[in-house]
Amino acid sequence: MREGQPAVTRRLDYAPPAFWIDSVELTFDLDPAKTRVLNRMRLRRNPDVPAQPLRLDGDELNLSRVMLAGQACSFRMDGETLVLENLPEGTTPFELEIFTTCYPEKNSKLMGLFMSGGDFFTQCEAEGFRRITYFLDRPDVMATYTVTLRADKARYPVLLSNGNLTDAGELPEGRHFATWHDPHKKPSYLFALVAGQLVAREQRIATRSGSEHLLQVYVRPGDLDKTEHAMNSLIHSVLWDEARFGLPLDLERFMVVATSDFNAGAMENKGLNIFNTKYVLAKPATATDGDYDAIESVIGHEYFHNWTGNRVTCRDWFQLSLKEGLTVFRDQEFSQDLAGTPSARAVKRIQDVINLRAAQFPEDAGPMAHPVRPDEYLEISNFYTTTIYEKGAEVVRMYQTLVGREGFCKGMDLYFQRHDGQAVTCDDFAQAMADANPDSDLARLLPQFKRWYSQAGTPVVKAEGRYDGAARSYTLTLSQSCPATPGQPQKAPFVIPLRMGLVGPDGRDLPLQLEHWQHAVEGSHTVVLTEAQTTLTFISVDAEPVPSLLRGFSAPVELDCDYSSAQLLHLLAHDSDPFNRWEAGQQLGLRKAIELLAHAGDVPTRPLNDAYVAALRAVLRHPTLDAAFKELVLTLPGEDYIAEQLDVVDPQRIHAVCDAMERQLAADLRDDWQWACEQNEHTGAYTPDPVSAGRRALAGLALHMLCLAARDSGDTVWPGKAYQRAKDAGNMTDRLNALSALLYSGHELAGRALERFYRLFKDEPLALDKWFSLQARAPDRGGNVLPQVRELMKHPDFSLRNPNRARSVVFSYCHGNPAAFHRRDAAGYVYWADRVLELDTLNPQVAARLARAMDAWARLAEPYRSAAREAIARVAAQANLSNDVREVVTRALAETGAPTAGPADAEARTAPTPDTPDEAHP
Incomplete structure (x- = not known):
C-alpha cells in the first residue's frame, strides 16, 4: 500500500479478535455541545490468538483518561486508534475504563451520536460506535450492555436504550437518569440510545407462548395521530414471526422511534429500532398507498432482524447478506402473507422484481458490481447495496424453492439451534439449510449453489x-x-x-x-x-x-x-402464472422500444401496432383481473430498464421513444381509460388494503393517460377533473396521482395545483418531500428542469443537511430523471459534481449514494460520455475526498465502457428475433 492510499479490507484477511469483551457499562451525560461518555468494559484475551496489544477503534473523539483496574493506564495513539500494551497476561478477565467526549450537534454525518430536531439519536451500523467511545468496533465481538443515561429532564424527558428498563429517577439540578440492561449479547453496531421530547403510542400484546410484551412507537409531539399503521404493522410482525418461524419476541418491551434526520430507512438496534419518519408516519391525508406498504415492510424488516441479525449476527461485514438478504426475504414473505389473495401476492412479487431489475441488475452490470458476499471493500457503507439486500433475498428464496416451504422452516430451526448468540457466516446458514434437508437438491448441489455468494453479475x-x-x-x-x-x-x-x-x-x-x-x-x-x-x-x-x-x-x-411476438401475445392473454403474464407485456413493449432506438430519424408518432394495443385493451377491460395487476401490465417499460438492455445509451432518444409509445397508448385507449377511471376513482372511506390500493393505482394511471391524451387533443375536461381531484381528494394517493398527471402532461393548471399543494402541506415534512420530488422528476421541456431544481434548492424549506430533503430534490433529479439529467450541454453533470463534493463535506454516506448516479457513464453515447467522464474525474481529483466517495468514483473511472456511438447506432445486447413485418413487434 502506497503512503496516503486508503486501506482495502479483504475477506480472506479475516482474523479473530485478540480480545473478547464480555460486558459493557456505559454512562452518558448528555449535552448537545459536549456529551461525556464513561465506558467500563470487562475484557479477556482470546486464547486462540497470539498475544498482542489491544487496539480500540475511535473516530473524532476527545480522550480524557484510560484506567486499568482503577489505576491510570499508559497508552498511545496510532492515528484514530487507541493502543494499550502491558495488559494482564493469560485469559483472566480485567476491567478497563475509558472516559471520552463527543460533539453531537456538530455531527452532520449522522453516524454515532447526533442531534435531530433538538433530540439525541444514534446510528452505529456499520462503524458508528467508534464515534461514541473507543471500542473493538467489529460485529464478532458480542457483549452484554448496561447503559445509564443522564440529562436535563425538561429538555430530554424520555431516555431510551436497548433492552429492559431497570432503574430511573431524579438527579440534582433538574436532571434525571434511566438505566437500561440488555440481557442478550450483541455487537456494538446494535447499540442505541434516544433522548428527547417524544410521545408514544403503546400497546400490550400476548404472544402464542402466553408472555406479555409492551410495544411502543415514539414520535415527536404532534405526530402521534400518524402512528396507528406503524403500530399495527409491528403487532402483525411479532405475531407472524412466531406463527411462521416459531421465533418469539424475547424482551419485555419493543420500541420504535422515528427521526427526520437519518441516512437510511431504519435500524434494527436490539429492542430499540430507530426509523426514518418516512417509514413510521402515515395518515390518509399525507401518506400514499405506497407509503403504507413501505411502512409495513420496513417495520417488519427491522423487527425480523431481532432474530436474523441480532440473535445470530455476522462474523464480519463481508457476511452482510447473511442478515440483510435473509431478512429482506422474510419481510417479502410477510407482506405477501398479509396481502392474502393469490392475486395480491402476485402483485407484490412483481413489484419486488421491478425494484430488483431497476436497481440491482444495473449494479451487476456496472463498475460497483460485487458478489452477494463481497471479497473486498474500501468503505463498508458502500456495500449496503441492492446486491446485498435484494439479490441476497433472491438467493434465500432459491433455498426455499429447492427445499420447499416446510424444508426451509426446518433449516431455519437448525440454524438457530446451532448458532443462537453467535456471529457466523453465510456458509453456516447454507450448511444448516442443507443439513436440515439431506435428501434435497440443495444438499446434493451445495458447493455449486454457493457460487451465488462468490460470483458477481446477472446470469x-x-x-x-x-x-x-x-x-x-x-x-x-x-x-x-x-x-x-x-x-x-x-x-x-x-x-x-x-x-x-x-x-x-x-x-x-x-x-x-x-x-x-x-x-x-x-x-x-x-x-x-x-x-x-x-x-x-x-x-x-x-x-x-x-x-x-x-x-x-x-x-x-x-x-x-x-419468442415470437405472437407467442408473447398468447402468454399475455392466457398464461396462468401472473408474473409471466405481466412479463410478456413488458417484453412486447421493450422490443418495440429497442426497434425504434435502432433506427435513425424522427420517432414515429404511432409506433405501436394494432395487435399490441388490442392486447392491452383486453387486459384493461378484462372482467376478472384485479385492478392492481392491470395497472402493472398497462405500465410500459421504464426508461432506465430500456437503457439497461442497450450497449450504447442515448437518454434523450430513449425518452422520446417512451413518450411516443405512451402518447399513442393514451390516445388509442382513450375511451377505455375513461371507463377505467370512472370505474375505479371512488373507493369509499380510505383503507390501504390491496384491493382498494389497486383500484386507486389503476384510476391514477388512467387519469395520467387521459391528461396525456388531452395534451395532444386540446381537450380541457380531464385536466380540469385532475385539477379538482388535486384540490379536493380525500387521500394523498388520489391527490398526488392527479397532481402528477397535470405536471407530466405539462398542463398550465399544474402550477396552480403545485401552489395549492404547498399551502396545504408546508408544515408536513414528508408530504413536502413529495412536492419537491415531483418537480425534480418532471419532464424536461426545453431544458427547464435543471433551473427549477436550482431554484428548489434556494427554497426556505430545503436543506441539504437533511437526507430526506436532499433525496427529494438532488437524487430525484440525478437518479430519477434521466432525460433531464443527461443534457447535451453537460450542465446536469456539473450540477452532480458540485452536489457530490458539497455533500461529501457534510455526510459522506449520502454523497457516495449520489455519486452512483454515474455508474453507467461508460455506456452513454457521445457527447454525454466524454462530459460524464470529465465530471467524474473532477470529483476524483479533489483532495480530502472521503473513502465513501473515492471508492465509487475510482471504480467508475476504471470502467472501460462500450464504444461510443450516435443515437442511430444504439443496439440491443440481445436483438429480438423478427417475424413478419407486421407481426414482428408491437
Missing part, C-alpha cells in the same frame, strides 16, 4: 424450443452464461431453479412429462439447471406449446428466449 438463461408434431414432443434447450464483471472475467455455472410450464393453443397449461418420467404432472415444474447447457424433451405433447419460463421469477436471472 443469462438462453432458451430455444422446437416442436416435433410427428413425434408429439417438444424439445427445450437451456443454456446459462454470466457476463464478465470487474475482477471476474470467467464464471462457472450456477445452480438455477427454473420454474416452467407449457401453454397450449387454447391457453391452458399442458401436462408436463419428460421422456424419462413415468407420469405427467399438471401445471408448473421446477427444473434445476446446473450445467452450461441442458436439453429437456417433453413427450405426449399434442399441439405446439408456448413455453412459460421462469415462472414467479424463480431465480435472479435474465431470460433470453426466442
Whole structure:
C-alpha cells in the first residue's frame, strides 16, 4: 500500500479478535455541545490468538483518561486508534475504563451520536460506535450492555436504550437518569440510545407462548395521530414471526422511534429500532398507498432482524447478506402473507422484481458490481447495496424453492439451534439449510449453489424450443452464461431453479412429462439447471406449446428466449402464472422500444401496432383481473430498464421513444381509460388494503393517460377533473396521482395545483418531500428542469443537511430523471459534481449514494460520455475526498465502457428475433 492510499479490507484477511469483551457499562451525560461518555468494559484475551496489544477503534473523539483496574493506564495513539500494551497476561478477565467526549450537534454525518430536531439519536451500523467511545468496533465481538443515561429532564424527558428498563429517577439540578440492561449479547453496531421530547403510542400484546410484551412507537409531539399503521404493522410482525418461524419476541418491551434526520430507512438496534419518519408516519391525508406498504415492510424488516441479525449476527461485514438478504426475504414473505389473495401476492412479487431489475441488475452490470458476499471493500457503507439486500433475498428464496416451504422452516430451526448468540457466516446458514434437508437438491448441489455468494453479475438463461408434431414432443434447450464483471472475467455455472410450464393453443397449461418420467404432472415444474447447457424433451405433447419460463421469477436471472411476438401475445392473454403474464407485456413493449432506438430519424408518432394495443385493451377491460395487476401490465417499460438492455445509451432518444409509445397508448385507449377511471376513482372511506390500493393505482394511471391524451387533443375536461381531484381528494394517493398527471402532461393548471399543494402541506415534512420530488422528476421541456431544481434548492424549506430533503430534490433529479439529467450541454453533470463534493463535506454516506448516479457513464453515447467522464474525474481529483466517495468514483473511472456511438447506432445486447413485418413487434 502506497503512503496516503486508503486501506482495502479483504475477506480472506479475516482474523479473530485478540480480545473478547464480555460486558459493557456505559454512562452518558448528555449535552448537545459536549456529551461525556464513561465506558467500563470487562475484557479477556482470546486464547486462540497470539498475544498482542489491544487496539480500540475511535473516530473524532476527545480522550480524557484510560484506567486499568482503577489505576491510570499508559497508552498511545496510532492515528484514530487507541493502543494499550502491558495488559494482564493469560485469559483472566480485567476491567478497563475509558472516559471520552463527543460533539453531537456538530455531527452532520449522522453516524454515532447526533442531534435531530433538538433530540439525541444514534446510528452505529456499520462503524458508528467508534464515534461514541473507543471500542473493538467489529460485529464478532458480542457483549452484554448496561447503559445509564443522564440529562436535563425538561429538555430530554424520555431516555431510551436497548433492552429492559431497570432503574430511573431524579438527579440534582433538574436532571434525571434511566438505566437500561440488555440481557442478550450483541455487537456494538446494535447499540442505541434516544433522548428527547417524544410521545408514544403503546400497546400490550400476548404472544402464542402466553408472555406479555409492551410495544411502543415514539414520535415527536404532534405526530402521534400518524402512528396507528406503524403500530399495527409491528403487532402483525411479532405475531407472524412466531406463527411462521416459531421465533418469539424475547424482551419485555419493543420500541420504535422515528427521526427526520437519518441516512437510511431504519435500524434494527436490539429492542430499540430507530426509523426514518418516512417509514413510521402515515395518515390518509399525507401518506400514499405506497407509503403504507413501505411502512409495513420496513417495520417488519427491522423487527425480523431481532432474530436474523441480532440473535445470530455476522462474523464480519463481508457476511452482510447473511442478515440483510435473509431478512429482506422474510419481510417479502410477510407482506405477501398479509396481502392474502393469490392475486395480491402476485402483485407484490412483481413489484419486488421491478425494484430488483431497476436497481440491482444495473449494479451487476456496472463498475460497483460485487458478489452477494463481497471479497473486498474500501468503505463498508458502500456495500449496503441492492446486491446485498435484494439479490441476497433472491438467493434465500432459491433455498426455499429447492427445499420447499416446510424444508426451509426446518433449516431455519437448525440454524438457530446451532448458532443462537453467535456471529457466523453465510456458509453456516447454507450448511444448516442443507443439513436440515439431506435428501434435497440443495444438499446434493451445495458447493455449486454457493457460487451465488462468490460470483458477481446477472446470469443469462438462453432458451430455444422446437416442436416435433410427428413425434408429439417438444424439445427445450437451456443454456446459462454470466457476463464478465470487474475482477471476474470467467464464471462457472450456477445452480438455477427454473420454474416452467407449457401453454397450449387454447391457453391452458399442458401436462408436463419428460421422456424419462413415468407420469405427467399438471401445471408448473421446477427444473434445476446446473450445467452450461441442458436439453429437456417433453413427450405426449399434442399441439405446439408456448413455453412459460421462469415462472414467479424463480431465480435472479435474465431470460433470453426466442419468442415470437405472437407467442408473447398468447402468454399475455392466457398464461396462468401472473408474473409471466405481466412479463410478456413488458417484453412486447421493450422490443418495440429497442426497434425504434435502432433506427435513425424522427420517432414515429404511432409506433405501436394494432395487435399490441388490442392486447392491452383486453387486459384493461378484462372482467376478472384485479385492478392492481392491470395497472402493472398497462405500465410500459421504464426508461432506465430500456437503457439497461442497450450497449450504447442515448437518454434523450430513449425518452422520446417512451413518450411516443405512451402518447399513442393514451390516445388509442382513450375511451377505455375513461371507463377505467370512472370505474375505479371512488373507493369509499380510505383503507390501504390491496384491493382498494389497486383500484386507486389503476384510476391514477388512467387519469395520467387521459391528461396525456388531452395534451395532444386540446381537450380541457380531464385536466380540469385532475385539477379538482388535486384540490379536493380525500387521500394523498388520489391527490398526488392527479397532481402528477397535470405536471407530466405539462398542463398550465399544474402550477396552480403545485401552489395549492404547498399551502396545504408546508408544515408536513414528508408530504413536502413529495412536492419537491415531483418537480425534480418532471419532464424536461426545453431544458427547464435543471433551473427549477436550482431554484428548489434556494427554497426556505430545503436543506441539504437533511437526507430526506436532499433525496427529494438532488437524487430525484440525478437518479430519477434521466432525460433531464443527461443534457447535451453537460450542465446536469456539473450540477452532480458540485452536489457530490458539497455533500461529501457534510455526510459522506449520502454523497457516495449520489455519486452512483454515474455508474453507467461508460455506456452513454457521445457527447454525454466524454462530459460524464470529465465530471467524474473532477470529483476524483479533489483532495480530502472521503473513502465513501473515492471508492465509487475510482471504480467508475476504471470502467472501460462500450464504444461510443450516435443515437442511430444504439443496439440491443440481445436483438429480438423478427417475424413478419407486421407481426414482428408491437
